Amino acid sequence: MTKVIMGASMSLDGYIAGPNESGFDHLFAWHNNGEVEIPAAHEQWTFRPGRASEPVVREYLQVGAIVCGRRLFDLTQGWGGHHPLGAPVFVVTHNVPTDWPHPDAPFTFVTDGVESAVRQAQKAAGDSYVSIAAGNVGRQALEAGLVDEVRVELVPVFLGGGTRFADDIAGAPVALGNPRVIEGDRVTHLQYPVIPQS
Amino acid sequence: MTKVIMGASMSLDGYIAGPNESGFDHLFAWHNNGEVEIPAAHEQWTFRPGRASEPVVREYLQVGAIVCGRRLFDLTQGWGGHHPLGAPVFVVTHNVPTDWPHPDAPFTFVTDGVESAVRQAQKAAGDSYVSIAAGNVGRQALEAGLVDEVRVELVPVFLGGGTRFADDIAGAPVALGNPRVIEGDRVTHLQYPVIPQS
Structure with a gap:
C-alpha cells in the first residue's frame, strides 16, 4: 500500500504557523540557509538547504501526491497552480472554489472527506508516497488510521x-515509534513510525 | 553566573502533562526502560534509563537547586519532602501552605515572584546549576531573560x-540556538542554548 506521511515544520511550542499566519521565516529558514542548490519542480522555487538537510529535501521532491486542507490552499493561493514539489494536490474542502484561475493544474477538490482524499492520492502517487499536511486534515488522517x-x-x-501541528487528537494518548533523527541547521528532522492500532 | 536550565519531558504535541494529570507513564517511560541502575537522592526512588540516556540522568542528579510552581508541588505532594534529585527546592506561590508536614525539608516558598526564586536558587546552587520546571513558572523565567x-x-x-511546555510566550517569536541532540529510547533529548536578547 502506498505510504502516507504526515508532516510539517513545527516550532518548539508546537505551531506550524504563528499568530496571524506569521513565523514562516523561522519555520522554513532551513529550506534556504545552506549551500546545496536544489531546483524545485517549478522554476519559481529553489531550495538551498544545508548538507544535512539535503536528503530530506530530495525526498520531499519525490512525493507522489499531496493532501492538504482548504486553509493551506487559501493561504498559498493554491501555489499559483504550481506546487513546488510538482505532485498532484488533493484539497479537502466543503466548498469547491468557483474562481480557481488554474483549472488545468493538477489540483483536485475533494468534498467527501479526508479518507477519500487519501485514497485518491494513493492512486495518483504511483510507486511513490503520499504527503499529508499537519494541522486539521493531518490530525483527521491520523485519527482514521491512515498515516x-x-x-x-x-x-x-x-x-x-x-x-x-495536531491539536485535540481523538483517541489520545497515541504512542509512536522511536524516530529517525537528522540534525540540520535551524531544524531537527524527526521521522516517527506510526504503531498500527490493533 | 550560575546556569539556569528550563526543562521537562514533553509530548510531540507539546504537553508536559496530559488531560487531568494523565500521561506520565508515557512522559517518564525513559526514566525506567533501560538497564543502567542509578539510585536517586532518596532511597524511595531509582532511575533505570537506557545507556543513551544515562548521562542525562546523571547530570540531573548534579543539579544544585530547583525552582518549580505551586501546581507541580501540589501534584507531587511536595515529593514527600524528598525531591528525587536531592537538591533544595524553591516553590513559587502566592500562598505559603499552612499544613506542610515537612517543615525541616529543604523547601522554600517564594511569594515575591519567579525572578526572586531564581536568584535565591542560584545562591543555593553553589558551583552547580539551577533547574526550573517548564510550564507557567518556566515560561515566566524565559520571558524575564533568566534562562x-x-x-x-x-x-x-x-x-x-x-x-x-510553554504557552503564549510574551515577546514571541523567541529563537533559540541549534540543539545538542541525544537519541534515547522513547525520548529524544534536545538541549537548546538561549540566545541572549540585546
Missing part, C-alpha cells in the same frame, strides 16, 4: 501561538 | 491535551 509515518521538522523557536 | 538553556526531553506520543 504510516509522522515527520516533524522541529525548528528552534517559540512562536507563542498560531496553528498547531 | 540560559532549554531542555526538551521529547517523547514520541500525542497526549491530545493537558498542560503545555
Whole structure:
C-alpha cells in the first residue's frame, strides 16, 4: 500500500504557523540557509538547504501526491497552480472554489472527506508516497488510521501561538515509534513510525 | 553566573502533562526502560534509563537547586519532602501552605515572584546549576531573560491535551540556538542554548 506521511515544520511550542499566519521565516529558514542548490519542480522555487538537510529535501521532491486542507490552499493561493514539489494536490474542502484561475493544474477538490482524499492520492502517487499536511486534515488522517509515518521538522523557536501541528487528537494518548533523527541547521528532522492500532 | 536550565519531558504535541494529570507513564517511560541502575537522592526512588540516556540522568542528579510552581508541588505532594534529585527546592506561590508536614525539608516558598526564586536558587546552587520546571513558572523565567538553556526531553506520543511546555510566550517569536541532540529510547533529548536578547 502506498505510504502516507504526515508532516510539517513545527516550532518548539508546537505551531506550524504563528499568530496571524506569521513565523514562516523561522519555520522554513532551513529550506534556504545552506549551500546545496536544489531546483524545485517549478522554476519559481529553489531550495538551498544545508548538507544535512539535503536528503530530506530530495525526498520531499519525490512525493507522489499531496493532501492538504482548504486553509493551506487559501493561504498559498493554491501555489499559483504550481506546487513546488510538482505532485498532484488533493484539497479537502466543503466548498469547491468557483474562481480557481488554474483549472488545468493538477489540483483536485475533494468534498467527501479526508479518507477519500487519501485514497485518491494513493492512486495518483504511483510507486511513490503520499504527503499529508499537519494541522486539521493531518490530525483527521491520523485519527482514521491512515498515516504510516509522522515527520516533524522541529525548528528552534517559540512562536507563542498560531496553528498547531495536531491539536485535540481523538483517541489520545497515541504512542509512536522511536524516530529517525537528522540534525540540520535551524531544524531537527524527526521521522516517527506510526504503531498500527490493533 | 550560575546556569539556569528550563526543562521537562514533553509530548510531540507539546504537553508536559496530559488531560487531568494523565500521561506520565508515557512522559517518564525513559526514566525506567533501560538497564543502567542509578539510585536517586532518596532511597524511595531509582532511575533505570537506557545507556543513551544515562548521562542525562546523571547530570540531573548534579543539579544544585530547583525552582518549580505551586501546581507541580501540589501534584507531587511536595515529593514527600524528598525531591528525587536531592537538591533544595524553591516553590513559587502566592500562598505559603499552612499544613506542610515537612517543615525541616529543604523547601522554600517564594511569594515575591519567579525572578526572586531564581536568584535565591542560584545562591543555593553553589558551583552547580539551577533547574526550573517548564510550564507557567518556566515560561515566566524565559520571558524575564533568566534562562540560559532549554531542555526538551521529547517523547514520541500525542497526549491530545493537558498542560503545555510553554504557552503564549510574551515577546514571541523567541529563537533559540541549534540543539545538542541525544537519541534515547522513547525520548529524544534536545538541549537548546538561549540566545541572549540585546
